[in-house]
Amino acid sequence: MSENNIVVVKDLEKKYKSGTHAVKGINFEVKKGEIFGMLGPNGAGKTTTLQMMGTLLNITNGKIKILEYDVESDSSNVRENIGFALQEAGLDSLSTVKELIAFHVKLFGFRGVEIDRRVEQSLSLLDLHQYSDQMIPELSGGTQRRLDLAVSLVHDPKLLILDEPTTGLDPAHRSDLWTLLKKLKTEKGITIVLSTHYMEEADVLCDRLAIIDSGEIVAMDTPQKLKKTIGKDRIEFKLFESLSEEQIIALKDEFGEENISANDSFFTVRVDDGEETLLDTLKIIIQMEIKVKGTKVLRPSLDDVYLKYTGKRLEELS
Ligand SMILES: Nc1ncnc2c1ncn2[C@@H]1O[C@H](COP(=O)(O)OP(=O)(O)OP(=O)(O)O)[C@@H](O)[C@H]1O
Ligand SMILES: [Mg+2]
Structure with a gap:
């Protein structure tokens, strides 16, 4: 594995017990600092792939390495180095923004003044200060997505895995989130792998794209080069x-x-x-x-x- 590759996916396959062959032997690599997008229709296998990367789902065949760690045999090291925001926002908690972030900081084993420092850092990074004492169900969809990101970033992961981060957001909130993700990449050097249904998101946000259809990668390159393959x-x-x-x-x-x-x-x-x-x-x-x-x-x-x-x-x- 080259030093620059944060993710290496090799001949990855997933067959569910139901018999569905959701991922059929895909290969890709993601370099440090890249925003890598998976674009594809419903049922293409995006969530399945991201969940195997995130150690949430068993691999049927093939391998995934994240920062040199094998996702199957070294899953705890993988989990320490990744942040994961799921397709469905998982925030229906009866706590305030600040309390929820603090809870996740503690889950990662941080104690004492380190808790306050990390909560503070997280509120600033995601621009959530004004909401810190607000109850979560009262937040707008866009703010909840930002909080989702804040929670997945509390342990300073090197890789962020985002399943449809902007689905359900209006265009203004969507482009705010793009700005934020670009900031995470440029200012924090975080590598991002995300799935999306949105062409514009794939085009303006992603450095490289895999187009995935029925469990297979049918094309992969920069958005510019993919467009060049169409012609003049x-x-x-x-x-x-x-x-x-x-x-x-x-x-x-x-x-x-x-x-x-x-x-x-x-x-x-x-x-x-x-x-x-x-x-x-x-x-x-x-x-x-x-x-x-x-x-x-x-x-x-x-x-x-x-x-x-x-x-x-x-x-x-x-
Ligand atoms: N837990 C499961 N058990 C059985 N089959 C599943 C399971 N989860 C997903 N599948 C099937 O695997 C295939 C890929 O699903 P997946 O959710 O990975 O697609 P996706 O690209 O994320 O789609 P979407 O755009 O709708 O989120 C689909 O045929 C789906 O029905
Ligand atoms: Mg999905």
């Missing part, structure tokens, strides 16, 4: 009037037949880098005396990537 950018030109036959021929001559598609109200030109070539392309089109009403650069999205590798559109939860 397209520049769309809106028209005042439809193109003439001559204009279409001229366009195909200039840009290549395979790169032009046209209908009555607009046409598109396929190019390698839409933003970079927009102005030059527009100049050529104006020289052809084509009257353009507007332009738009269309880049391949993760949605397109997902469709390519799974044959499905991802139904996003909201």
Whole structure:
């Protein structure tokens, strides 16, 4: 294992007693300081994989190493080094924010002034000071998710495992949480593995992504590189009037037949880098005396990537 790998997953399989083959021999590595995302539909095997990483579920076949520790034979060392926030928030306690954090600090065996120090650190890191004496059921969903994170971070874990950390949050709270997770990564050097249903979350938050479908990883790379596999950018030109036959021929001559598609109200030109070539392309089109009403650069999205590798559109939860 390279020193930089915090997680190594090798030929990992899970068969439930019911016979469901939830994870079918997956392989991946997560480097120190990365935010690694697992994107996939319901039943893909995300939670199953994360729970095996978190020592909460037995492995059927294969291996997981976290910071050199084998998840099966060295599970207590693994647990000391990871924080885990489950898919369903587990906070229906009748205590205040501060009390709950203190309770978890004590669970990890800290005593005396160390308890207050850790509670204080946790309230600051997650920006929870203003809620410290509030009862948990009174908190908004977004604040409860922050508290969930606070609790999973009390022992300064090196790896944070998050199962759908932003499901059920509104867009504003969701992007607040992204900011927070990026802060944990950059300021605390924490490595994060998370699952998500949200394309945007995968795109803006994750350094690398595994697209998982029916227990298998069907694609894995940075969001940018995954999008590149879809093909070129397209520049769309809106028209005042439809193109003439001559204009279409001229366009195909200039840009290549395979790169032009046209209908009555607009046409598109396929190019390698839409933003970079927009102005030059527009100049050529104006020289052809084509009257353009507007332009738009269309880049391949993760949605397109997902469709390519799974044959499905991802139904996003909201
Ligand atoms: N405890 C269990 N016993 C039997 N089968 C299970 C159990 N937990 C999950 N499964 C099955 O394993 C498969 C993978 O489920 P898993 O929960 O890992 O998917 P997921 O990707 O997390 O889905 P979701 O997006 O809905 O959270 C599904 O077919 C599911 O029905
Ligand atoms: Mg799940």
